[in-house]
Amino acid sequence: MKKIAIIYLLITLILPNYLVSETKFTIARIQYDGGGDWYNNTSVIPNLCEEINQRTEINAQNEQVIVSLKDNRIFDYPFLYLTGHGNIVFSDEEIKNLRNYLKKGGFIYVDDDYGLDKHFRREIAKVFPDKKLQELSASHPIFHSFYHFENGLPKIHEHDKKRPQAFAIFDNFGRMILLYTYESNISDGWASPNIHKDPAEIREKAFQMGINIVYYVLTN
Secondary structure, eight states: OHHHHHHHHHHHHHSOGGGTSSOOBOEEEEEOBSSOOTTOOTTHHHHHHHHHHHHSSOOBOOSOEEEETTSGGGGGOSEEEEEESSOOBOOHHHHHHHHHHHHTTOEEEEEEOSSOHHHHHHHHHHHOTTOOOEEOOTTSGGGSSSSOOTTSSOOOSOSSSOOOEEEEEEOTTSOEEEEEEESSOGGGGGSOHHHHOOOHHHHHHHHHHHHHHHHHHHHO
16 A cells, blocks of 8 residues: 555646546637737637547646736746737737746647648747747657557648648757647647538548647647
């Protein structure tokens, strides 16, 4: 019995609380300046978290939380989410805050909703001028952490016939601190069925990839 208690104590210290306790895993949506529609598709986070709760042992809060990078509340959340179709501008304060957040153990997932790409790349280069977005191959563990995607990032919404790509930034210890999905629009597949009227198989791919992202982040 004593040995079991020690093992359980070690597990609770190593694994995220969201996997072994009543602590709720929360995804916080980033509100940003520049004119882009950071607020679009308010159903995506609640729907994804509902699927996480049903399919995994992760205890997710299925209500959307909104934070600004100017707000130190970002340090309360292990997972930030950013999306949009248009311009995005980070202030010096936001750049510093995001850099500190990511260096101290945080993670941000950015999903290009078509139109965000050039603006996001410009701003993230200000956050990490010494780091480059690295494209992930189909063999990367994030595509196999919970569900298996043999060909890597799935295509959810088609706009201009380009292949879907996943890019990441890693810290000096090899931990992924940022994931950026391009030409895929994973999070639109999390929206309620009446919004995009996606077929069930497309929404299923989107949810599976979303769960992979969350599961990979929490276990790595």
